[in-house]
Amino acid sequence: MKGNMTRGWIGASLAAIAMVGLGASAPVLAQNAAGPTSQDIVNDASTPGDVISYGLGPQAQRFSALTTLNASNVKKLVPAFASSLGGEKQRGQESQPLVYDGTIYVTGSYSRVFAFDSRTGEKKWEYDARLPDGIMPCCDVVNRGAAIHGDKIIFATLDAHLIALNRHTGKVIWNKTIADYQAGYSATAAPLIVNDMVVFGNSGGEFGITGAIQARDVNTGELIWERPTIEGNIGTLHGQPNGMTGKLNATWVGDQWKTGGGATWLGGTYDPDTNLIYMGTGNPGPWNSHLRPGDNLYTSSTLAIDPATGVIKWHYQTTPHDGWDFDGVNEFIPFDATINGKAMKLGAKADRNGYFFVLDRTTGKFVSANKFVLQTTWADGYNAKTGRPNFIDANRPGAPEGAEKGxxxxxxxxxxxGKNWMPMAHSKQTGLFYIPSNDWGMDIWNEPIAYKKGAAYLGAEFTIRPIAPDHIGALRAMDPTTGKIVWEYKNKAPLWGGVLTTAGNLVFTGTPEGYLKAFDAKTGEELWKFQTGSGVVGSPITWVQDGEQYVAVMSGWGGAVPLWGGEVAKTFKEISQGGSLWVFKLPKEAAGN
Amino acid sequence: MSMNERPSRRAVIAGLSALGLGCALKSGPASAAPLAKVKADGVLRVAVYQDNRPWSWSDGGNLRGIDVDLGKALAESLGVRADVVEFPAADDLNADLRNVVWRGGLLGFRPCDVMLHVPFDRQLMVENDQVAVISPYYREGFAMVCGNEQTDCEVPPSQFKGKRLAAETGTVSDAYLLGSFGGVLRSDVHHFGTGYAAVAAVGTDKADVALATRAQVEAAQADHPAAAIRRRRGPIPALVTPGWDIGMAVKENSRSLGDALEESVARMIADGRLAALFKAHGVEWHAALAG
Incomplete structure (x- = not known):
């Protein structure tokens, strides 16, 4: 299938150009008032005239087969327009835009959605969620993107609602509470559409929550199934109990599984080929790992879930018994490759813990784990037979002794x-993964007492610091078949934005310093950059419109990084906030091929 | 943890200078204005924690508790109306002080004139030089209780093995039960959302032993007079802290307001009103050590 797709894409691209030639008012391809179906979303990667999913396809490879814009002409990429999100609400813009039927849909900070004309940049509508002023989000007021289906734009809010808007008017179609914000739950991820369902994870505070994944009817918002991520908790299907996650007390002691963590705050990917949803889970609580012996399943793991029932088909735990806050939520991207002469259905994940994992995506079986950061102090690689890390026990933070810190x-x-929320990309052309990574370390210790809610709680303390003199951020090209880094681009400030790659031998990503940059996908040579006026922490996209190739990205510095001080802050303290959609294009006359 | 990129942990304490700690308030250019503004507006905006019984909790939409009553008494002493508002606890005190006292919430929560229930802790003061932590008004501690099943509450706690032990998730009480005595009690710990709920569970025979703060224990005992919630008289061995003082926080440049509040609290201590205010919630008042 992979072999033919390139041809299919080129064909579609030519068709789009031909149609535009027929008349200026001709609708683009099959886009119409009915809007995209679940099948259209599955095919997103092969329809270059639109971007209708988070990740340019449910596999989220963030790969475009377009070649009009390529390594030899990217220097001629120019701004088409910029659209401000307006108002005084700026802060982090971590969203990925969607493009459909002449409209760019993008979410903004503070749970807002905007529809802009994709040719002029004029605003069509804006929706501002009414948020209770008593929410105190832990990690900035970001949103990572919307989903589109039929006549709806669907997105999540900081007060843990899922809202479906009419994509023509911005009016609310349905609005569902997915969790109780007063209990500390929030929501920032882009929803995933699978078989006419909205699939969504949860996010929340440190203690007292357990992760869960929900599937809701895309037309009504009603719950279809829910799957808790921590063993011992019971899932539901159509309102009925649908079996326990894992086995009670297999890897947790006592009732700690009731409050074990494992939030799924980054959402997931879907692979139509295996018909599995892949979700990453957060780390366990409490921080002091000595108080919760066991692997603590399924925290810091990737779960493969049956979309019809919400049942877990396999799991792989990237950090068993985490003690360093190595959340395992990162995206698992399906891809195919030949390993040791054998064609395999694989998936890859670049984890917080600094390792790049390749698994058999049909079974979850471990294939390889290779370091993608400068240094991993907590483990020395993975055991290829067991798929478990070779822990360096001396580098696990100790338990407090009486009143003394651990x-x-x-x-x-x-x-x-090693990588936070920002999504990587996989090129079908080069076979490489492009990982937005950061080289930094921390002193970490467990405190016997940390004040919270006016009282004495448990706590851990962290002091983050750079580990290299010249950079924190590093965009790295990883060969998933060998585990080798093919090239790297170093950036002074931490990288915090998503990556896009194209068959034009290009890789795009943004920097906190304000640039959207383009690199040669094979060599890493920097080919183009543009200063957007604020830090870029969103995920770029590309599409073809009126015969020209476009690129778009959000600009607006924020997210979790600026909340931290110390040495790391020196790399970004001069960066101003912002809030704009930037759109670029390669003019027809510059395409020249 | 989870969670998100969770910055809420205490960040690096960069560029610390040993600035005036303790009760001493630094004077600033705007120092006289805050009290005058409170009086001119006719209202004192007081922040209390959400879901923090017996200090502050919502009872069918009405805020109740020791801190709620204290906030009203403070406003009254200044001759103004009290606007007592609740807020959700963040992952640590630094975030609370930022959200509630000196900056305000990102989603429009307006800074308050004073935040109650702030630990009177030197490290906390050092890390938060935008606020002044003042007027310690209670000495908090721990207490253990037993119910019908556990008739002898004075045994070494390791002998509670096999009983249903209750604590609030993530607290020092929780850590004590999970981690002490080589972890022998770990599998017996039942987790509750609040310390008050953990103690109340003993009163309703849903737990045999609970460890919580002294105020939570006394209030739950008072609220369940018919239940056999018996307090351990002897010490709780090897607890990491005997307790801490609780004070309040104002903006660092609110010297005039801070001074006035300290005077009000001192008068309430002297004439017994503060102790009476605690007693109305079943809690015995204990003077702060730093007072």
Whole structure:
């Protein structure tokens, strides 16, 4: 299938150009008032005239087969327009735009959605969720994107609602509470559409929550199934109990599984080929790992879930018994490759813990794990037979002794991760993964007392610091078949934006310094950059419109990084906030091929 | 943890200078204005924690509790109306002080004139030089209780093995039960959302032993007079802290307001009103050590 797709894409691209030639008012391809179906979303990667899913296809490879814009002409990429999100609400813009039927849909900070004309940049409508002023979000007021289906744009809010808007008017069609914000739950991920369902994870505070994944009817918002991520908890299907997650007390002691963590705050990917949803889970609580012996399943794991029932088909735990806050939520991207002469259905995940995992996506079986950051102090690789890390026990933070703090260790990566939320990309052309990574470490120790809610609680303390003199951020090209880094681009400030790659031998990503940059996908040579006026922490997209290739990205510095001080802050303290959609295009006359 | 990129942990304490700690308030250019503004507006905006019984909790939409009553008494002493508002606890005190006292919430929560229930802790003061932590008004501690099943509450806690032990998730009480005595009690710990709920569970025979703060224990005992919630008289061995002082926080440059509040609290202590205010919630008042 992979072999033919390139031809299919080129064909579609030519068709789009031909139609535009027929008349200026001709609708683009099959886009019409009915809007995209679930099948259209499955095919998103092969319809270059639109972007109708988070990740340019439910596999989220973030790969475009377009070649009009390529390594030899990217220098001629120019701004087409910029559209401000307006108002005083700026902060982090971590969203990925969608493009459909002449409209760019993008979410903004503070749970807002905007529809802009994709040719002029004029605003068609804006929706501002009414948020209770008593929410105190832990990690900025970001949103990572919307989903589109039929006549709806669907997105999640900071007060843990899922809202479906009419994509023509911005008016609410349905609005569902997915969790109780007063209990500390929030929502920032882009929803995933699978078989006419909205699939969504949860996010929440440190203690007292357990992760869960929900599937809701895309037309009504009604719950179809829910799957808790921690063993011992019971899932539901159509309102009825549908079996326990894992086995009670297999890897948790006592009733700690009731409050074990494992939030699924980054959402998931879907592979039509295996018909599985892949979701990553957060780390366990409490931080002091000595109080919760066991692997603590299924925290810091990837879960493969049957979309029809919400049943877990397999799991792989990237950090068993986490003690460093190595959340395992990162995206698992399906891809196919030949390993040791054998064609395999694989998936890859670049984890907070600094390792790049390749698994058999049909079974979850471990294939390889290779370091993608400068240093991993907590483990020395993975055992290929068991798929478990070779822990370095001396580098696990110690338990507090009486009133004394626990042994402090230096850990790399830091808890912000070798890679944080920002999605990587996989090129079908080069076969490489492009990982937006960061080289930083932390001193970490467990405190016997940390004040919270006016009282004495448990706590962990962290001091993050760079580990290299010249950079924190590093965009790295990883060969998934060998585990080797093919090239890297170093950036002074931490990288915090998503990546896009194209068959034009290009890789795009943004920097906190404000640039959207383009690199040669094979060599890493920097080919183009544009200063957007604020830090870029969103995920770029590309599409073809009126015969020209476009690129779009959000600009607006924020997210979790600016909340941290110390040495790391020196790399970004001069960066101003913002809130704009930037759109670029390669003019027809510059395409020249 | 989870969670999100969770910055809520205490960040690096960069560029610390040993600035005036303790009760001493630094004077600033705007120092006289805050009290005058409170009086001119006729209202004192007081922040209390959400879901923090017996200090502050919502009872069918009405805020109740020791801190709620204290906030009203403070406003009254200044001759103004009280606007007592609740807020959700963040992952640590630094975030609470930022959200509630000196900056305000990102989603429009307006900074308050004073936040109650702030631990009177040196490290906390050092890390938060935008606020002044003042007027410690209670000495908090821990208490253990037993119910019908556990008739002898004075045994070494390791002998509670096999009983249903209750604590609030993530607290020092929780850590004590999970981690002490080589972890022998770990599988017996039942987790509750609040310390008050953990103690109340003993009163309703849903737990045999609970460990919580002293105020939570006394209030739950008072609220369940018919239940056999018996308090351990002897010490709780090897607890990491005997307790801490609780004070309040104002903006660092609110010297005039801070001074006035300290005077009000001192008068309430002297004439017994503060102790009476606690007693109305079943809690015995204990003077702060730093007072």
């Amino acid at each position: 042994k402090s260790v230096f850990a790399s990566p830091s808890f912000l991760g």
